[in-house]
Amino acid sequence: MSAAARLFVERGFPNVKMSDIAAEVGITASALYRHFAGKSELLNAVLGEAVEKSRLSTAPSGDLATMLAGKASAILDVPGIGILWSRESRHLKPDDRARVVTRIASENQEYARAIRARHPHLSPDESSLLAGAVTSVLTSASPHAHGLSRADHIRVLKSAALAAADTRLEDVDARPAATHTALEPTSQREKLLSVAGRLFGTMGYESTSLDDIGSAADVTGPSLYSHFTNKAAILQEVLDRAEHALWIDLHAAIRSTDDPWRALIVVAESYARLGQSQPHVIAFIVAEGARASGDSQSRQREYLQEWVGLLRRARPGLSMPVARALVRAAVTVVNDFSRTRSVVGRSDFTGIVTSIAGAVLQAPER
Numbered sequence: 182m183s184a185a186a187r188l189f190v191e192r193g194f195p196n197v198k199m200s201d202i203a204a205e206v207g208i209t210a211s212a213l214y215r216h217f218a219g220k221s222e223l224l225n226a227v228l229g230e231a232v233e234k235s236r237l238s239t240a241p242s243g244d245l246a247t248m249l250a251g252k253a254s255a256i257l258d259v260p261g262i263g264i265l266w267s268r269e270s271r272h273l274k275p276d277d278r279a280r281v282v283t284r285i286a287s288e289n290q291e292y293a294r295a296i297r298a299r300h301p302h303l304s305p306d307e308s309s310l311l312a313g314a315v316t317s318v319l320t321s322a323s324p325h326a327h328g329l330s331r332a333d334h335i336r337v338l339k340s341a342a343l344a345a346a347d348t349r350l351e352d353v354d355a356r357p358a359a360t361h362t363a364l365e366p367t368s369q370r371e372k373l374l375s376v377a378g379r380l381f382g383t384m385g386y387e388s389t390s391l392d393d394i395g396s397a398a399d400v401t402g403p404s405l406y407s408h409f410t411n412k413a414a415i416l417q418e419v420l421d422r423a424e425h426a427l428w429i430d431l432h433a434a435i436r437s438t439d440d441p442w443r444a445l446i447v448v449a450e451s452y453a454r455l456g457q458s459q460p461h462v463i464a465f466i467v468a469e470g471a472r473a474s475g476d477s478q479s480r481q482r483e484y485l486q487e488w489v490g491l492l493r494r495a496r497p498g499l500s501m502p503v504a505r506a507l508v509r510a511a512v513t514v515v516n517d518f519s520r521t522r523s524v525v526g527r528s529d530f531t532g533i534v535t536s537i538a539g540a541v542l543q544a545p546e547r
Contacts, residue, residue, distance in 0.1 A: 186227045190261035190324065194224060194269045195387045209461050213524065225277040228270060231262045232284050245295040245346060246339065249315070253338035256322050257331060263320035267517065271385055289316055307350050310524065314345040314514050314537045321506075322512035328502030336547060337503055341510045344544035345537050353532040370408045372398040378419045382461030386416060386469050416469065417477065423462050424480050428471055431487055442495035446539050448488060449511065453534040456519025463519040485512065492542055503546055511538040 184205035188197045199220055200210040217223040235255045256262060263301045266285075270278055292312035296305055318341045326334055330352065334368070366372050376398040380389045391412050395401040400408075410416045430451035435444045456463045466481075495500050501509075518524045518534050 182225070182227050182230055185223050186231065186261065186265065189224065189227065189269055194220070194272045194471055199223070208436065221272060221274060221277075224269060225273055225281075227239065228265055228273065228281055229526050231259045231265055232281055235259045235262055236288060238285075245299050247291070248291070249319070249339045249342045249346075250335065252319055253322070253335045253342070257334060260324035263322060263513065264324075264459070267322060267513075271468065285316065289313060292316070292346070299346065301342050303350070308463065310533070311346050311348060311350075311537070313518070313521070313524070314348070314541075314543060316344045317514045317517040318342040318345050318425070318510040320543060321510040321513065323506070323509060326502065326506060328500070329506065333503075334506070337506045337544075338510075340547050341507055341541045341544040345510075346541045348537045348540040350533065353529055355535050369398070369400045369404060373400055373408055373415065373421055374422065377415045378465055379461045380421070381416065381419060382463075382465035382471055386412070391415075420469070420477050423466055423486070426462075427452070427484055428480075430455070431484065435487075435491070440495075441491045443496060444537065445488065445491040445542065448491065449515070449538045449542070450531060450535040452512070453515050453519075453531045455536065456515050456534065457525055457530045460519045460525050463516055467516050468519070485509075488512070496543075497547070507542050508546060510544075511541040514538055514541060533546075 185197075185202045186202060188205065199213055199217075202223070203210045203241050206213075211302070213223075217226065235252070235258070260368065264457070268280075270281065273281070288310045289309070292315050293305070293308040296308045296311050296315075300308070317363075322334065322338055329337065366375055371540045373394060377389070377394045380393055380397065386394075389412070392401075394412075396537040399485050409418070434447035434451060438444050439449060439533065474483055485508055487509075489501070489504045492504045492508060494499070515534055518530070523532060524533075
């Protein structure tokens with residue numbers, strides 16, 4: 182299963198064939214089918230094993246710092262678990278996914294209890310929210326964290342997760358977000374792009390057909406093909422639009438102040454606001470970003486590098502590897518919360534998520 186996990190992380194579940202996995206371990210595809218009925222069953226086994234391996238190896242001690250150090254170590258023993266869960270779990274059968282969710286939720290409850298013990302004034306809802314942030318930070322661990330030793334990586338993950346757990350929610354700006362029914366574009370081309378972004382984010386690229394897009398946008402037949410020759414062209418245009426929106430917000434943030442920390446928080450806030458107003462865009466970037474062109478993927482990396490640059494200017498003593506790890510953790514919190522219905526619908530979503538992301542970015546090196 183380790184070969185399957187690695188291929189799913191590197192190529193994405195839809196791009197891996199059973200024959201690819203069989204070849205990796207030196208057996209025939211028919212031999213692999215004797216163990217697994219299909220690729221979905223194999224993914225279920227891979228994710229189930231990954232979650233089990235990364236579970237707390239000892240009984241919860243009640244001390245959050247001790248729990249997080251153990252969990253960070255366990256997470257690093259399962260490279261790519263965050264990618265497998267956030268990007269590929271949508272390919273599981275509903276019952277299989279529900280079982281994995283239950284196992285993760287059980288561990289989150291342990292975090293929530295430890296957080297309440299650390300901060301008795303928190304309500305059960307608040308401690309559960311922060312427990313979710315802790316999980317996001319831990320699963321942000323990259324299998325390619327260049328420049329970080331295992332011991333350093335564990336320390337950074339533990340510190341960032343503790344910072345998330347210690348976020349002062351009472352300081353959150355609780356102003357309700359503006360709510361309204363969104364209008365749709367007028368032109369056929371813009372309608373197609375708007376609808377495609379939503380469908381790709383909710384259903385996935387593989388499960389969305391051109392007919393689905395055309396039907397939802399009320400643009401069919403020759404009219405559709407006069408705008409886009411194929412689904413891949415729509416995908417790339419939607420990705421380009423999402424990336425441009427992020428860059429516009431980032432440039433506005435860095436022009437608004439000469440304080441790098443303030444600029445970074447404004448960038449994080451704009452990203453969180455996008456996560457609430459258009460959660461399908463975040464879901465789409467997370468799930469389908471690997472399908473983008475090489476140039477597009479480079480732009481995505483450059484965007485995150487701007488976060489890293491601002492963070493290192495705000496915290497001059499921070500090393501590049503640690504800054505990258507903290508940015509990954511903060512962005513993962515926003516990505517995960519924007520795809521969690523019970524959280525993204527909150528009126529104080531942007532304030533809460535920005536505060537948690539800011540706390541993570543300020544995590545001490547310890």
